[in-house]
Amino acid sequence: MFHQILxxxxxxxxVAGAINLLAQRHPINSAxxxxxxxxxxxxxxxLLGAExxxxxxxxxYAGAIMVLFVFTIMLLNAGAExxxxxxxxxxxxxxxxxxxLVGMISWIMFKQLGEVEIGSMVNKTDNTxxxxxxxxxxxxxxxxxxxxxxxxxxxxxxxxxxRRR
Amino acid sequence: MVPxxxxxxxxxxxxxxxxxxxxxxxxxxxxFMSIELMLNAVNLSFVAFANHWRNLNGQVFVFFVMVVAAxxxxxxxxxxxxxxxxxxxxNVDRVNLLKL
Numbered sequence: 001m002f003h004q005i006l007x008x009x010x011x012x013x014x015v016a017g018a019i020n021l022l023a024q025r026h027p028i029n030s031a032x033x034x035x036x037x038x039x040x041x042x043x044x045x046x047l048l049g050a051e052x053x054x055x056x057x058x059x060x061y062a063g064a065i066m067v068l069f070v071f072t073i074m075l076l077n078a079g080a081e082x083x084x085x086x087x088x089x090x091x092x093x094x095x096x097x098x099x100x101l102v103g104m105i106s107w108i109m110f111k112q113l114g115e116v117e118i119g120s121m122v123n124k125t126d127n128t129x130x131x132x133x134x135x136x137x138x139x140x141x142x143x144x145x146x147x148x149x150x151x152x153x154x155x156x157x158x159x160x161x162x163r164r165r
Numbered sequence: 166m167v168p169x170x171x172x173x174x175x176x177x178x179x180x181x182x183x184x185x186x187x188x189x190x191x192x193x194x195x196x197f198m199s200i201e202l203m204l205n206a207v208n209l210s211f212v213a214f215a216n217h218w219r220n221l222n223g224q225v226f227v228f229f230v231m232v233v234a235a236x237x238x239x240x241x242x243x244x245x246x247x248x249x250x251x252x253x254x255x256n257v258d259r260v261n262l263l264k265l
Binding site for chain 2 (some may be wrong): 003004005007011015018019021022027030031034035037038041044045047049050052053056058060061064065068069072073075076078081082090091094095098101102105106109110113116127128130131134135136138142146147150152153154156157158159160161
């Protein structure tokens with residue numbers, strides 16, 4: 001019961017933040033509502049017993065990536081976006097389309113997995129230890145490949161954003 | 166306890182809001198942020214299924230998705246800066262040539 005109340009509160013905050021991202025015209029407001037979405041998603045990860053993912057969500061997503069976004073918005077001095085004719089048509093066609101899509105997915109989920117409960121998180125104290133074991137034993141090669149990917153991304157960012165001569 | 170379907174429905178709602186923000190928004194930075202929202206929605210269903218099957222592989226995949234998202238955000242924002250330097254605009258309707 002307590003879990004359900006917490007889930008409903010943070011899920012509502014999540015959805016409200018996502019709707020606010022869609023509704024705001026100025027990119028900095030969208031960025032701040034995305035921070036709200038990511039923070040409440042971290043709390044939902046805690047409800048699921050995933051402490052490591054919750055901590056990484058706060059540090060990497062809400063911290064590093066969003067700082068990068070806000071920094072770019074400030075650097076480019078982005079103002080409120082301008083509406084065009086195409087976006088009005090997309091609003092009137094796409095809005096009901098999204099509602100229908102969410103309704104269909106929710107209906108299928110309730111029909112297929114309506115009574116499947118998620119187990120209790122009582123004996124899941126070694127979450128981070130288990131992830132570390134998996135990451136450095138079974139997924140060692142993908143882990144190293146992602147580190148190379150990050151290195152290439154850094155070099156690409158320097159090359160692309162560096163000042164042209 | 167919370168049923169599994171609630172988590173998946175929340176994930177579906179967030180993903181659809183991300184898709185609609187991707188299609189409706191005209192600012193290139195906001196379009197990038199809606200991609201991050203979609204990745205977060207997928208991460209939520211990964212963690213929910215990892216909990217459901219009592220298997221930590223899903224959480225390791227979330228870790229990899231986060232790394233790829235960080236790399237993608239870095240390169241994407243660098244491209245946005247490079248585009249802004251030549252076009253002086255962030256509106257995607259006005260960026261209609263691949264040429265820098």
